[in-house]
Amino acid sequence: MNGVYGRYLDVDLTQEALREREIPPRWYELHLGGRGIAARLLLDLVPPGTDALAPENAVIWATGPFQGTGLAGAGRHVVMAVSPKTGSIADSYVGGYVGHELGRSGYDGIIVRGQAREPVYLLLAAGRAELRAAADLWGRMTGDVDAILKGRHPGVHVAAIGPAGEKLATQACIIHDANRAAGRPGLGAVLGSKRLKAIAVQGHLEKPLADPAGFARAQAAFAHDLMDEGTQRFGELGTARGLAWLSAMGILPTRNFQEGTFDRAAEIGGERMAETILIGRETCAGCPVRCKRVVKTTFGGREVQPGYGGPEYETLAALGSLCLCADLAAIALSNQLCNAYGMDTISVGVAIATLMEASEKGLIAERIPWGDGGAIVAWVERIGRREGLGDAIAAGLDRWAREVGAGFAALVKGVEVPMHEPRGKVGLGLSYALSPRGATHMEGMHDTMLETDSPTPELGITERMDRFALRGKARVVATYEDLRSFVNSLVLCSFVTQDAGPRYNYPLIRELLRHATGIELGPEEMLTVGERNFALLRLYAGRAGHGPEEDRLPPRFHEPLPRGASAGRPMDPATFRAEVAAYYRRRGWTKDGLSAAKLRSLGLEDLAGT
Structure with a gap:
């Protein structure tokens, strides 16, 4: 190839x-x-x-x-x-x-x-x-x-x-x-x-391509189609543009997932960042979008340096709304410290929000007030240095939560839930629970993209679906996971692919693949590649002893949100379990991996019994 x-x-x-x-x-x-x-x-x-x-x-x-x-x-x-x-x-x-x-x-x-x-x-x-x-x-x-x-x-x-x-x-x-x-x-x-x-x-070599001239033409067309007005606006504001919008929809994780609406969301969103601390935009190799934030500010007398970039959406939510913090400078410094110590901002934000709730409930002696930017900065460093209680958190939030009875810790298979409230995106909630790699927002379907007529006809997704509708979601969740897994096999950024709507661009992506490799794929074959590669994760997990009993959400997500546009709509546990079972049937998953028939259908029969 x-x-x-x-x-x-x-x-x-x-x-x-x-x-x-x-x-x-x-x-x-x-x-x-x-x-x-x-x-x-x-x-x-x-x-x-x-x-x-x-x-x-x-x-x-x-x-x-x-x-x-x-x-x-x-x-x-x-x-x-x-x-x-x-x-x-x-x-x-x-x-x-x-x-x-x-x-x-x-x-x-x-x-x-x-x-x-x-x-x-x-x-x-x-x-x-x-x-x-x-x-x-x-x-x-x-x-x-x-x-x-x-x-x-x-x-x-x-x-x-x-x-x-x-x-x-x-x-x-x-x-x-x-x-x-x-x-x-x-x-x-x-x-x-x-x-x-x-x-x-x-590097020092030119990549060996099947058709360099054809690839160059398709590459130029891809970049041209990518840079429409919407994408240019996305580049200007970055992923942070969505904070106020998600809060208005009631799906901005707030107060450790106790709420989906943050009244001060606009104070930490992309527009406010552009007006205050943003000094530039960076990009990745070859990409004209330039969505990466570069910021400069101070907090508590400490400088936030441009070299460490700037907070993206997940960070702004995890260290902001999730902790009830509306101080952009504090979030920016916390983001810098996470990058410097080498820590995932979602994981750290969920840990600090869990500590804040534990403090409020009297489960720990430390007083950690909601919304306190200084406390957030301090706890980032305590976890990074493994100091005091920070050492126990660094050893594993799930283990610590079990020890102290913090059943409200937002974890799936030991992985912290990302900053997309599943009670307003119930299909994504299924993905959270079912993914062998733990809760992830980068693999599954975001239900909001289905709230349009005929979302993805090429994939047979032709009917509008409500973001709160759980019944019947297993089928479309699996389809979009396969699509995303195909992207993750290429490997392409999710911000240059359009999974639904009029800007759906997978035919051009497959053309690029043909020019690069000589392999020509149709829509069904594309999904099969994605399913095959996603199945390998489940195969390994099953053989490592991880069964369907782990495919669940934290109890909090089966309770209603108290206010906002997604209030009063908890995910019904019985319907949720039924969709999990339907998902297993569709995928050919078993309690210890994949069925032999599924392995054969995916061309993985050599892995049967190994």
Whole structure:
């Protein structure tokens, strides 16, 4: 297959050995790249039940056929490993420039296994790979590491962990380019356990494409279609544009998911940010949208530095409305500290909101007032440093919540619920509960996109559906998950793909794929690729002992919201369970993985019984 190199760099930290690992051509035909290849490698290399922090775990950086081409939205890549939160394989998607450089490196990805005796970093540049000592980088913040390695090796782009990853905090992520996070599953802790501080990558090759001229024409058309008035406005305000709108719809997580409406949402939204602390916009490799925030301000006498970027929607909600905080400067500093320590802002925000509610209910001795920006900043650092109660939270919010009786902690399979209130997006709530990687907003269907006539005719989704309607949602949830899984196999940014409505652009994406690889897919085949790659997550989870009893939401989401446009509409538990069962039937999932018939239908019969 064109568009790929057919090999991964295989790094054994224990043996200090670097080799090339050839990838079977059939895998590329079945999985294309990204998520699918990474999952196949982990199924081969890491037995289910492996401790996420053991040397036997592997961390995989994976690209798809578009990385390295300069295609808009292809600055993204995936990182996957067994997660310390779920105990199963979980993936995280991140933008910036590392994926682009990896796509020009001669490798489709990097496999990291074992455990180094002393801290190291991996340098991959000009076709050469080597491990170098990182004792001088250990303990440093991610921005410092980024600057040091770029100064030491001009032209590289860097992915690094901070002190939180070194200390094995479950909230730890991998920070790319100083301000892009491969967050959620706790993969920074996995790197910390391996004593791998960073990777630094510089590409040097042209990607081998099936039809370079055809790809160039389609690439230009894709960029032209992308930059309509709506997308330009999105670039100006970024993901933060949605805060006030979501609050008006009653689905902005507020007060630890006790409410869906934040009366001060406008004070932390994209418009207010643009008027106050925004000083610029950044982008990812090849993308004209430029949606990344760059801010400058001070809070409590501390400077918020532009190099760490600025808060996006999930951060503004997690460290803002979820904690009843309307202080943009406090949120911006907290975002910077999360990036510097190397922590996922959703995970940290949910943890702090849980602590605030626990304090209010008298479950802990500490007084942590709702809305207190100074307290939020302090708790970010306490978790990042693993100090006092912050140490227990860093060890795992789910474990701590069980110990103190905080049944209101918003977790699914140990993963913090993201900033989209499922009582107003019930299909997304199903995805939260059913995803093998824990609650994620980047995989499932957002019900609001179905509130239009004939949302996605190419996929057979031709009827408008109410965002509160739960019955019958399992079918469409699975369809859109397969579509998104296809995107995550390419790997493309969700902001350049349109899953529904008049701007649906998958025919052009498939044309780009044909020019890049020589593989031509129709709509059904596209969904099959997505389903096949998503199924690998369930296969691994089932074999690791994770069954359907874990496919549930926190009890709070089966209670009604008290006010706002989504008030009084709890998800009925009986209907929810019926849709979970319908979803299992549609997917061919079983309590311990996938049925043999489903494996055969997906072309994965070689994985039966392994």
